Amino acid sequence: xxxxxxxxxxxxxxxxxxxxxxxxxxxxxxxxxxxxxxxxxxxxxxxxxxxxxxxxxxxxxxxxxxxxxxxxxxxxxxxxxxxxxxxxxxxxxxxxxxxxxxxxxxxxxx
Amino acid sequence: xxxxxxxxxxxxxxxxxxxxxxxxxxxxxxxxxxxxxxxxxxxxxxxxxxxxxxxxxxxxxxxxxxxxxxxxxxxxxxxxxxxxxxxxxxxxxxxxxxxxxxxxxxxxxxxxx
Numbered sequence: 001x002x003x004x005x006x007x008x009x010x011x012x013x014x015x016x017x018x019x020x021x022x023x024x025x026x027x028x029x030x031x032x033x034x035x036x037x038x039x040x041x042x043x044x045x046x047x048x049x050x051x052x053x054x055x056x057x058x059x060x061x062x063x064x065x066x067x068x069x070x071x072x073x074x075x076x077x078x079x080x081x082x083x084x085x086x087x088x089x090x091x092x093x094x095x096x097x098x099x100x101x102x103x104x105x106x107x108x109x110x
Numbered sequence: 111x112x113x114x115x116x117x118x119x120x121x122x123x124x125x126x127x128x129x130x131x132x133x134x135x136x137x138x139x140x141x142x143x144x145x146x147x148x149x150x151x152x153x154x155x156x157x158x159x160x161x162x163x164x165x166x167x168x169x170x171x172x173x174x175x176x177x178x179x180x181x182x183x184x185x186x187x188x189x190x191x192x193x194x195x196x197x198x199x200x201x202x203x204x205x206x207x208x209x210x211x212x213x214x215x216x217x218x219x220x221x222x223x
Contacts, residue, residue, distance in 0.1 A: 002152075002169075030208050041200060042153070044211030087153060089212075096160050096207055097168060098143065102152040 001026060003090045005101035012078045012108045020073040020104045022088030031064050031071040032089040032098060035082075042087060045073075075106070083108045112136055116201050116215035123191040123222045131186040131218050133201030141204040142184040143168070143212070144176065146197040153200065159184055160207075191222045 003024045010018050022031060030049050034042040048064035048071060060082075064071045075082055085103045117132045135142065143158040155168030157176040165176050173195060175187040184203075188195060198219050202212040 032211050034211070041214035041216050042202075044213065047208070047211050049208055089153075091207060096141065096166075097155055097158055098204075098212060099155060099169065100145070100153040102150070 002099055003088055003101040005086075005088055005104050007104060008102075009105045010107070012106065014080060014108060014110055015077050016108075018075045018078060018106060020075075020086050020088075020106075022071045022073070022090070022101055024069045024090050026069065026090075026092050028064075028066065028069050028071075028090050029093045030091045031062075032091075033062055033071075033073050034087045034089065034100075035084045036087065036103075037084040078106075078108045080108050080110065082106060114201055114203055114213050114215035116199075116218050118218060119216065121218060121220050123188070123220065125191060125193060125222060127191050129188050129191065131188075131199055131201075131220075133184045133186065133215060134182050135184075135201075135203040135213070136182065137203065137205070137213065138181065139203035139205050139213075140181065141206060141212075142178065143202050144174070144184070144186045145200045145202065146170065146195075147200060147217075148197050156186065156199075188220075193222045196220060196222045 033045040036042040059076045062073045087103045089098045089100045114135045140161045144156040145153040159165045159178040201215040204212045
């Protein structure tokens with residue numbers, strides 16, 4: 001039931017792009033994306049509800065392919081402030097639970 | 111507007127002791143959840159609630175109890191603490207399913223010795 005995230009870790013230079021993937025074996029009602037910095041609580045980035053939906057937040061955007069039960073988070077022209085661990089969370093149609101993946105650690109260097 | 115408030119921030123327990131982690135939100139959110147976070151394990155759902163008087167189990171509910179008597183409060187009780195319950199605990203709340211994301215509290219770091 002837990003969504004699978006890939007890759008587990010990403011190392012970038014400032015200005016480079018990255019893609020983080022999230023997939024589920026179950027039909028998805030929604031996909032959430034959160035960022036957590038070391039020693040802090042997770043912070044909500046965006047939620048995707050409809051198949052094929054894309055949303056954006058600053059230079060961070062995401063897509064949701066309902067048929068494939070997959071979502072991808074796109075980070076473009078990365079900044080040092082993007083460093084942290086990114087989690088996807090998924091909600092099914094017949095459940096009110098938000099279940100998180102194991103996370104992707106992103107490190108951005110100057 | 112304080113958001114989600116968790117107390118205490120740090121706690122050390124002896125094996126077998128019981129305690130309650132407090133969580134309160136002032137955003138009139140119906141959905142509230144408790145997660146534990148262990149290194150390399152991500153965020154695992156313990157219990158959740160979709161409104162006052164309604165609670166249900168998550169992925170790892172054993173050893174924990176919850177109740178939801180008001181919309182604002184969602185305490186988590188450890189019945190008999192074990193070293194395996196050493197973790198960081200986060201409370202989170204949301205307005206409704208599919209209507210925005212969850213707001214997290216700052217967490218409680220619990221050590222059981």
